[in-house]
Amino acid sequence: MKLAIFDLDNTLIAGDSDCLWGEFLSEQGYIDSEAYQAGHERFYQEYVEGEMDIHEFLEFQLKVLADNDRGQLEAWRKTYIEEKIKPIMLPKAIELINDHRQQGHELLIITATNKFITEPIANEFNIDNLIACEPEIIDGEYTGKVVGTPSYAEGKVIRLNDWLKDVGQTFEESWFYSDSHNDIPLLNEVDHAIAVDADETLITEAKKQNWPVISLR
Helix, strand or coil: CEEEEECCECCCECCCHHHHHHHHHHHCCCCCHHHHHHHHHHHHHHHHCCCCCHHHHHHHHCHHHHHCCHHHHHHHHHHHHHHHHHHHECHHHHHHHHHHHHCCCEEEEEEEEEHHHHHHHHHHCCCCEEEEEEEEEECCEEEEEEECCCCCCHHHHHHHHHHHHHHCCCCCEEEEEECCHHHHHHHCCCCEEEEECCCHHHHHHHHHHCCCEECCC
């Protein structure tokens, strides 16, 4: 398999889908905006510094799913995609995806943001394969818990290997595009690692390893 892998937030879109989901919920008055903002700022800073506890973050992130009816959540999400995500889908990202598609490469988005938020975004990019943090569903409703290994940092490598086993494939050639130093473990696993609008730590690593540094902005 020739596989092109894409990070999502600040790579294919010009923003962070989870931050924007919280912003949307706050603007609509669906959550306590002050408390949510304070929590999210703390986790985002820890993410930037590479010190975030993914399990603690997911407990915070998924609480809104547990607190609300699934049908209501999906209605909110539809508006969120239209208002917050479609305007920041990068044209150059779409061109890059289409270039890989035209070469017959398999396409995959891998993200630490949960599947509830990211599945419709992957659909907007016409990418069928998605690895994301999996919210638990019992009796048709979200519990606020996560299932399996979170697809964050080294967890992305674990989840990718699990996915390859599930589809019965191995790499013939692989690409991975990401903006974040948290993705260095997976960038080290592929044939072609590409830093996209990257943070300073990833740019430093890219220069050290002679990885291309590009912008889709």
